[in-house]
Amino acid sequence: MSKIExxxxxxxxxxxxxxxxxxxxxxxxxxxxxxxxxxxxxxALIGWILLPTWPLGRTFTKGxxxxxxxxxxxxxxxxxxxxxxxxxxxxxxLDFDAIRADPDLMARALETAAPLFGQNCEPCHGKNGxxxxxxxxxxxxxxxxGGTSEDISKTITVGINSAHPDSRFAQMPAFGRxxxxxxxxxxxxxxxxxxxxxxxxxNDPSEAATLFQxxxxxxxxxxxxxxxxxxxxxxxxxxxxxxxxAASIWQTLMNGREGHMPTWxxxxxxxxxxxxxxxxxxxxxxxx
Amino acid sequence: MSxxxxxxxxxxxxxxxxxxxxxxxxxGGLVEIAPLFTIDQTVETTPDMRVYTPLExxxxxxxxxEGCYACHSQMIRTLRDEVERYGxxxxxxxxxxxxxxxxxxxxxxxxxxxxxxxxxxxxxxxHLNNPRDVVPSSIMPAYSWLAETxxxxxxLGAHLAALRALGVPYTDAMIENASTDALAQATPDSDAASGxxxxxxxxTNMRRFSSRKTVTELDALISYLQILGQMTQTAYTAExxxxx
Numbered sequence: 001m002s003k004i005e006x007x008x009x010x011x012x013x014x015x016x017x018x019x020x021x022x023x024x025x026x027x028x029x030x031x032x033x034x035x036x037x038x039x040x041x042x043x044a045l046i047g048w049i050l051l052p053t054w055p056l057g058r059t060f061t062k063g064x065x066x067x068x069x070x071x072x073x074x075x076x077x078x079x080x081x082x083x084x085x086x087x088x089x090x091x092x093x094l095d096f097d098a099i100r101a102d103p104d105l106m107a108r109a110l111e112t113a114a115p116l117f118g119q120n121c122e123p124c125h126g127k128n129g130x131x132x133x134x135x136x137x138x139x140x141x142x143x144x145x146g147g148t149s150e151d152i153s154k155t156i157t158v159g160i161n162s163a164h165p166d167s168r169f170a171q172m173p174a175f176g177r178x179x180x181x182x183x184x185x186x187x188x189x190x191x192x193x194x195x196x197x198x199x200x201x202x203n204d205p206s207e208a209a210t211l212f213q214x215x216x217x218x219x220x221x222x223x224x225x226x227x228x229x230x231x232x233x234x235x236x237x238x239x240x241x242x243x244x245x246a247a248s249i250w251q252t253l254m255n256g257r258e259g260h261m262p263t264w265x266x267x268x269x270x271x272x273x274x275x276x277x278x279x280x281x282x283x284x285x286x287x288x
Numbered sequence: 289m290s291x292x293x294x295x296x297x298x299x300x301x302x303x304x305x306x307x308x309x310x311x312x313x314x315x316g317g318l319v320e321i322a323p324l325f326t327i328d329q330t331v332e333t334t335p336d337m338r339v340y341t342p343l344e345x346x347x348x349x350x351x352x353x354e355g356c357y358a359c360h361s362q363m364i365r366t367l368r369d370e371v372e373r374y375g376x377x378x379x380x381x382x383x384x385x386x387x388x389x390x391x392x393x394x395x396x397x398x399x400x401x402x403x404x405x406x407x408x409x410x411x412x413x414x415h416l417n418n419p420r421d422v423v424p425s426s427i428m429p430a431y432s433w434l435a436e437t438x439x440x441x442x443x444l445g446a447h448l449a450a451l452r453a454l455g456v457p458y459t460d461a462m463i464e465n466a467s468t469d470a471l472a473q474a475t476p477d478s479d480a481a482s483g484x485x486x487x488x489x490x491x492t493n494m495r496r497f498s499s500r501k502t503v504t505e506l507d508a509l510i511s512y513l514q515i516l517g518q519m520t521q522t523a524y525t526a527e528x529x530x531x532x
Contacts, residue, residue: 055322059329069366073377076368119373123423124411132422134410163405260408266524267375267406 091271096149099278106278113279116272120264121280129283134242134259139283142239144170144231153277159263160231167263170231174256175215181253185211190249196235197244200224332381334520339385339456340512341488342444342470343503347512349447350505351390354431361392362401362516375402376523385456385519397428402517412510413498434506435498441467462487474507 004016007025015024047053051063081088087108091099099105117129124135131137141147145155145168158164161171175181181189192208200223201209213222219232226234233241242248242257264273298305323330340348351357364370364377371377378401383389407415411422416434419426444466452458462469465483472480476494484492497510517523 055326058326060323060326070377073366073368073371077371080368120406123407123415126422127424134414135422260410262405262408 088269088271091274092269096274096278099274109275109278110282113272113275116268116276117279120268121276124261129280131241133248136241137239138280140239142234142237144226144228144233146228147281149274149277149281152280153273155261156264156268156273156276158265160261161258162261162263164263164265168231170259172232172252172257174254176254177256180215181211186250186253189216189253190246193235193249193253194244194246196224197238200236330380331384332379332522334379334381334384334522336522337381337384337520338489339458339462340515340519341473341484341492342441342448342462342466343439343473343508344512344515345447345451346439346441346444346470346505347508347510348390350434350509351512352388357390357392358394359396359428361395361399363391364399364401370399374399375517379523382517382519382523385451387451387454387456400513400516404514404516404518409495409497409510409514412513413506416506416509431509434509435500435504437505439470439503439505439508441470441503444470459487470508471503473511474503 003018005014005023006012007014007023010025010027012025012027015026017024048061049063050065051067052060053063054061087105090105091109094105099109121129121138124132125138126132126135129138131139136144143151145151145160155168158166158168160168162168173180175189176183176186188208189211192206192212202223212224217224219227219230220235221227221232224235226232233239238244240248241259242252268276298308362378362383364374366377378391382401383391413435415422415428416431418430418432419428420430445463448456448458448463448466452463465480465487468480469484469487472478473484473492473494474497475481476496481494484494493511493514497507497514498504500506
């Protein structure tokens, strides 16, 4: 039996149910909740009018504001590009000498290049270009493909052994694996290459020196100082890519090396690449 | 306030209450299903879209197995900072052959939707073996066992067949040769290599992806990482949206 009563304490009616003498108050929905429901429904309604919402068969309502994330993004990028159009254009077209001669522009280049370097180059070449096993140091003066901004920007653009049609190309043959030298000769050449760091001896009559002239000089040069543009590096200095210890040199001679630097042409703009080239060129000085 | 008393009627007539609940709950379904009817208009067409080779698919499965998606997203959003850092924003069509998709929702590490070609294979091998060898401050875990573990190719045909059932255009020949193709892609001087080029195109990355003599899980994973963002060129060639 249900009998609606008024509760004398609160003044609200009961639901009328009676469970062994226990009755339930029928108190109204709190005002705050009602206001909340009204406000959210209004917000949804406004949203429907302003924003893309309802599907209509093959299309959808575009909303009064006609917002579109892709258009917004394009506008964002265009605005940012306009703000720096002037100096970015100069970065992309001026002579490197002219950029270096303009302290403001040069400061901009170095400042803009630093995060680009961190994002794109640092994973391989290390913080401040210190390099690592297999990844050349950039903060020294030993260059394989040239250390001027012009050379560096070319290297960044086309890469080394990369997929770019004009890629720089270099390969150290696997003298051991491909049986051009036997194991004793490899051992002998390992010591010889190590000895080169103390200075190249001209007209050395030793067997190792003869083997060097016959097999290695074509790329590394008769004086072992490397030939720029072949990718064959100077063996007489202290800079190594794969390590100058006997084990690493032995590996290099045995199995060859073919490092790979990606092309950045499609990832970075011309201005970005040129700023990076200036940044890398300025590196050795910065570390001193 | 009589509007707010209307529910008394519903509460007293249970059949109407059930109908009301069904109506309210189906709004959630509608919101998810209705946009599918406009898919022609919202998803880009990608005539040059290619499928994953069996080796890349094996790498993708390893990526899922190792939980890489928990730290890496593959979804570049339409925000300027993301586009400037990572490259063109991700298009829906780019993950049309991804079952399941690996967009991810958390970035402990960077987004890798456009990773393909960014680093050399040697870097990936060194990085996966121990990230701190190349990035001293990295907090990414080391996956050194990948280079030690030979790749299991025996069930790749079944994986391809399952994906075909979901709409990925694998041919019978691709399914039949999946295991051989997987090994051949990473051994370019083998006899079977020409079959990979024939079935998956001349531009397929055919090379040893790591220095091991046999094909390992590392090769598969690197082959996958090297095609991220390269399945179609649509995102790179698309005309930038007009700005009014």
